[in-house]
Amino acid sequence: MQMNDRKQKVLWAIIHDYVSTAEPVGSRTIARKYNLGVSPATIRNEMSDLEELGLIEQPYTSSGRIPSDYGYRYFVDCLMERKALAAEELRIMQQTMSDRLQEVDYLMQQASAIISQLTNYTAVVLGPQVGKTTFQQIQLIPIMPTKAVAVIITSAGVVESKILDIPESLTPEDLQQVSAVINESLRGLTMNQVRASLCHELAETLKKQTQVLSQSLEIIDEALHADNDERVYLGGTLNIFKQPEFKDVDKIQTLLGILEQHHTVRELLHHTPERGVNITIGTENKHEGFRNCSMVTATYHLDGEVLGVIGLVGPTRMEYSRSVAVIESLTENLSFALKRILNR
Amino acid sequence: MQMNDRKQKVLWAIIHDYVSTAEPVGSRTIARKYNLGVSPATIRNEMSDLEELGLIEQPYTSSGRIPSDYGYRYFVDCLMERKALAAEELRIMQQTMSDRLQEVDYLMQQASAIISQLTNYTAVVLGPQVGKTTFQQIQLIPIMPTKAVAVIITSAGVVESKILDIPESLTPEDLQQVSAVINESLRGLTMNQVRASLCHELAETLKKQTQVLSQSLEIIDEALHADNDERVYLGGTLNIFKQPEFKDVDKIQTLLGILEQHHTVRELLHHTPERGVNITIGTENKHEGFRNCSMVTATYHLDGEVLGVIGLVGPTRMEYSRSVAVIESLTENLSFALKRILNR
DNA sequence: ATTAGCACTCGTCGGTCATGAGTGCTAACA
DNA sequence: TGTTAGCACTCATGACCGACGAGTGCTAAT
Numbered sequence: 080m081q082m083n084d085r086k087q088k089v090l091w092a093i094i095h096d097y098v099s100t101a102e103p104v105g106s107r108t109i110a111r112k113y114n115l116g117v118s119p120a121t122i123r124n125e126m127s128d129l130e131e132l133g134l135i136e137q138p139y140t141s142s143g144r145i146p147s148d149y150g151y152r153y154f155v156d157c158l159m160e161r162k163a164l165a166a167e168e169l170r171i172m173q174q175t176m177s178d179r180l181q182e183v184d185y186l187m188q189q190a191s192a193i194i195s196q197l198t199n200y201t202a203v204v205l206g207p208q209v210g211k212t213t214f215q216q217i218q219l220i221p222i223m224p225t226k227a228v229a230v231i232i233t234s235a236g237v238v239e240s241k242i243l244d245i246p247e248s249l250t251p252e253d254l255q256q257v258s259a260v261i262n263e264s265l266r267g268l269t270m271n272q273v274r275a276s277l278c279h280e281l282a283e284t285l286k287k288q289t290q291v292l293s294q295s296l297e298i299i300d301e302a303l304h305a306d307n308d309e310r311v312y313l314g315g316t317l318n319i320f321k322q323p324e325f326k327d328v329d330k331i332q333t334l335l336g337i338l339e340q341h342h343t344v345r346e347l348l349h350h351t352p353e354r355g356v357n358i359t360i361g362t363e364n365k366h367e368g369f370r371n372c373s374m375v376t377a378t379y380h381l382d383g384e385v386l387g388v389i390g391l392v393g394p395t396r397m398e399y400s401r402s403v404a405v406i407e408s409l410t411e412n413l414s415f416a417l418k419r420i421l422n423r
Numbered sequence: 424m425q426m427n428d429r430k431q432k433v434l435w436a437i438i439h440d441y442v443s444t445a446e447p448v449g450s451r452t453i454a455r456k457y458n459l460g461v462s463p464a465t466i467r468n469e470m471s472d473l474e475e476l477g478l479i480e481q482p483y484t485s486s487g488r489i490p491s492d493y494g495y496r497y498f499v500d501c502l503m504e505r506k507a508l509a510a511e512e513l514r515i516m517q518q519t520m521s522d523r524l525q526e527v528d529y530l531m532q533q534a535s536a537i538i539s540q541l542t543n544y545t546a547v548v549l550g551p552q553v554g555k556t557t558f559q560q561i562q563l564i565p566i567m568p569t570k571a572v573a574v575i576i577t578s579a580g581v582v583e584s585k586i587l588d589i590p591e592s593l594t595p596e597d598l599q600q601v602s603a604v605i606n607e608s609l610r611g612l613t614m615n616q617v618r619a620s621l622c623h624e625l626a627e628t629l630k631k632q633t634q635v636l637s638q639s640l641e642i643i644d645e646a647l648h649a650d651n652d653e654r655v656y657l658g659g660t661l662n663i664f665k666q667p668e669f670k671d672v673d674k675i676q677t678l679l680g681i682l683e684q685h686h687t688v689r690e691l692l693h694h695t696p697e698r699g700v701n702i703t704i705g706t707e708n709k710h711e712g713f714r715n716c717s718m719v720t721a722t723y724h725l726d727g728e729v730l731g732v733i734g735l736v737g738p739t740r741m742e743y744s745r746s747v748a749v750i751e752s753l754t755e756n757l758s759f760a761l762k763r764i765l766n767r
Numbered sequence: 768a769t770t771a772g773c774a775c776t777c778g779t780c781g782g783t784c785a786t787g788a789g790t791g792c793t794a795a796c797a
Numbered sequence: 798t799g800t801t802a803g804c805a806c807t808c809a810t811g812a813c814c815g816a817c818g819a820g821t822g823c824t825a826a827t
Contacts, residue, residue: 105819105820123822127821140821141819141821141822142820143819
């Protein structure tokens with residue numbers, strides 16, 4: 080059996096209706112609302128075909144139809160028309176992104192806020208991958224006879240600040256020298272290269288040196304670790320409650336639970352390809368807790384290099400075209416804002 | 424009418440039973456489970472009295488009784504016996520709090536994690552009040568020709584780091600001088616005093632100086648503002664789902680919504696008195712979204728000075744004695760750990 | 768190929784009823 | 798005077814039933 084023009088129109092109508100009502104849609108409804116010029120009976124036949132093709136499903140005998148995951152997939156691949164954001168929305172987005180934003184951290188928070196605000200879905204955003212930024216310098220600031228604050232600065236701004244224990248005998252000048260040594264050897268390297276250096280030359284040449292050095296190296300190492308690398312920013316998690324498919328408390332709990340585990344979110348977002356908007360529908364998702372969810376994700380760039388990922392999570396019954404529009408516009412704005420902040 | 428020994432026992436039994444079952448408790452149940460040596464009928468009479476005293480309530484005619492807010496209040500004030508934590512639990516707590524904790528920030532996260540883990544309620548923790556810590560120094564670190572990172576260090580560790588725009592003409596030495604000027608005038612003052620200085624002398628004497636100075640002052644000011652002052656740490660918010668009284672989606676949503684607004688949480692926690700454990704029950708709470716909730720809070724100290732607040736939120740039907748035990752033990756541990764970190 | 772007609776399915780909603788937990792009241796008892 | 802047994806009464810809960818309506822699949826007519 081082949082898809083034809085009318086089948087496509089029927090599928091389109093089913094998805095369009097179901098997305099807004101969250102109720103199974105029947106043949107009569109389609110005939111009434113979307114004038115395809117045919118009777119409900121004809122539509123029923125088409126629906127029967129569509130079901131056989133696996134594009135739609137019946138939740139129970141003789142109920143209306145709802146789109147299957149595969150149906151949504153067909154929709155986003157072939158049927159969906161691109162929908163631009165309203166001028167007003169674009170304006171708000173641009174303004175929010177350029178609003179006196181100096182901190183990458185804050186920028187990311189804003190990004191996730193915008194996503195959830197414009198789509199009513201839950202935003203998930205990965206911060207820039209620390210590994211791909213370049214090391215600028217480490218600064219050791221004495222604060223007490225036996226303590227100092229170490230601050231690592233990368234091309235994406237401050238990434239880690241931490242208090243170190245230091246031997247009392249160390250003078251501020253000594254600290255200066257220590258940081259000078261580290262800065263000398265690492266400046267300009269990407270953090271990934273830094274990681275490599277840590278294991279080899281540097282650690283090698285410096286392992287007879289002071290305790291401070293090794294502590295400093297440790298925090299650099301820490302700055303490179305999973306929990307810091309690509310901070311996860313969530314926005315509008317409570318939007319879940321707005322979806323009727325999540326009126327069940329258990330589902331909400333598992334979903335919120337997953338979102339709380341940042342490493343899971345990170346994993347999920349990593350399936351995003353380098354270019355363009357990615358859509359993952361229902362069971363296409365690795366994580367079983369996301370069976371009822373779809374994700375729309377995209378990477379953002381700086382000078383052609385992937386920095387991180389933004390995305391949103393909603394029910395499979397999602398307004399895909401709008402979501403894509405939001406994510407797409409936002410990646411642009413984000414890349415632009417990052418360029419400005421990082422001043423390259 | 425007066426409370427007497429038997430009435431107290433009945434009230435105690437009602438609360439004890441209701442806390443574990445979340446079901447209205449009837450006279451027969453009490454007679455069976457708690458042998459008071461009297462028949463259900465007698466207990467019914469007592470319950471009738473207790474109801475007249477406003478200590479218990481009937482959700483509907485001829486159902487069992489549940490404690491009223493006032494009943495819980497009477498319970499925690501007069502009836503509740505102190506319950507120590509299990510040795511094992513204390514051990515875990517102490518270990519977690521002393522585990523290589525250098526960062527105040529991280530310490531607070533741990534504290535909220537412990538609360539929610541031990542009680543199954545939602546933890547709320549206020550970080551140390553920035554205003555009461557003392558200013559140590561500001562450090563301006565050049566990172567590009569036109570940018571510098573400013574780091575403020577207080578006696579509680581790093582509180583703010585921010586990227587500044589600087590005029591290209593400014594040399595690193597200039598920056599050094601600028602920070603020296605600021606440090607000179609502010610070191611050793613409490614941040615509250617710093618705030619005062621900002622408005623008066625300093626701003627006065629320095630207002631003809633460079634742009635960097637005013638930006639530096641701005642970030643100091645920012646470090647003092649509500650959003651940074653007393654960071655709110657939440658733990659185990661999903662524990663809400665474990666309580667049968669919150670099986671209703673709407674209630675969960677409003678509650679999570681409130682918790683997400685950190686300023687509201689901050690407000691709620693500020694009713695905690697300087698000493699001892701505070702218990703706020705149901706409608707005693709200012710916020711109407713907390714009608715069904717009780718809070719157990721306490722302040723933690725450093726050298727006799729209030730630093731912040733920890734607490735937990737649960738249903739009015741709460742195991743008060745256990746909650747008090749957890750909060751009490753934790754404040755001790757916390758104060759101890761802070762002393763170690765801040766090294767006074 | 769399309770459509771009208773019709774029997775059939777099944778979820779939803781309102782109503783009824785039995786059940787059981789729990790009460791208040793009264794009268795008997797110590 | 799305090800305590801208890803007995804009994805009628807209340808009310809939430811859950812099972813069950815039937816009407817209703819949305820929707821389907823099939824068949825025969827167009």
